[in-house]
Amino acid sequence: MNIGETSRASGVSVKMIRYYESIRLIKSPLRTESGYRVYSDNDVHTLRFISQARDLGFSVEQMEDLLALWRDRSRASGDVKAIALQHIDALQEKARALQAMSDTLQHLADHCQGDDRPECPIIEGFASAVAPEAKKRQPRFGVTGIDPRAHSH
Amino acid sequence: MNIGETSRASGVSVKMIRYYESIRLIKSPLRTESGYRVYSDNDVHTLRFISQARDLGFSVEQMEDLLALWRDRSRASGDVKAIALQHIDALQEKARALQAMSDTLQHLADHCQGDDRPECPIIEGFASAVAPEAKKRQPRFGVTGIDPRAHSH
DNA sequence: GTAAGCCTTCCAACGGTTGGAGGGTCAAGA
DNA sequence: TCTTGACCCTCCAACCGTTGGAAGGCTTAC
Incomplete structure (x- = not known):
């Protein structure tokens, strides 16, 4: 899935997906030979979560915690x-x-x-x-x- | 009244007073020979108005409207x-x-x-x-x- | 006369987001 | 096969409101 499709599926703009990658909120995706970013359904899921939190005024800093909370399901x-x-x-x-x-x-x-x-x-x-x-x-x-x-x- | 005194009297920081001037939210004050800005009690009043509105979450754009209404005695x-x-x-x-x-x-x-x-x-x-x-x-x-x-x- | 504390302008950064320039890539249709 | 248009890439700049700092001038008090 390329970045445009991912954007449409997640509700996060293409610009913001790249921005979130640059500040390391999300991890760098794999690339095709020609350099296109390739995303998975799981990435879409994460972006949707981020979009949700951003809509409610969470800072990126706070979202790092929220994402950890979301992802680290096996934590105490x-x-x-x-x-x-x-x-x-x-x-x-x-x-x-x-x-x-x-x-x-x-x-x-x-x-x-x-x-x-x-x-x-x-x-x-x-x-x-x-x-x-x-x-x-x-x-x-x-x-x-x-x-x-x-x-x- | 110089800018420091005006800041203390209005609760608006020196930096912000100059910023508000730069974006023409407030008008440029007179200057002394040496270039110091000189403010009146009325200016303090205006700045206090602005500070109050900002505290209530009004944007600068909205404050322009409010200030115009405030100054216009015939406003509805x-x-x-x-x-x-x-x-x-x-x-x-x-x-x-x-x-x-x-x-x-x-x-x-x-x-x-x-x-x-x-x-x-x-x-x-x-x-x-x-x-x-x-x-x-x-x-x-x-x-x-x-x-x-x-x-x- | 000198030090402290004003003042000046200018430049940069923050977070979050968008726009645009300048260029490469891919798929479809002629 | 060649073109076209929709995509993708990176990089740079702007937006808002606010703060910080540098580099320098002015005023006041000791």
């Missing part, structure tokens, strides 16, 4: 569970952070008339909300693991 | 509310997806506990959960406007 179940629980905590924390953002916005929106008059609590809330000295400067989105790219150019 | 609060509500939906959807992933992993962890046999059908199910042809390839994190950087290096 205690170790496996520890890794799984760690990822669950991370997921819960991300979901919580997103929910907090949503709640804050919802609260502001609730107090906004939404008509054509200029008064708007959302805007006012943004402008005056936080005393900056109370803010701890920490990685702004480190918790959430989601990306701000708003458009594919 | 309905416009602002529409942007906020759209954002709330995106955040909710992302939180929901993360929660589903967490549930799946929890299920996996529960099942694997104390089981020394290599078979793990739940892992198999997780790996092949999504039929790739059912996936629409869309900007992966475009909706939420949040960033995957997990660590400040």
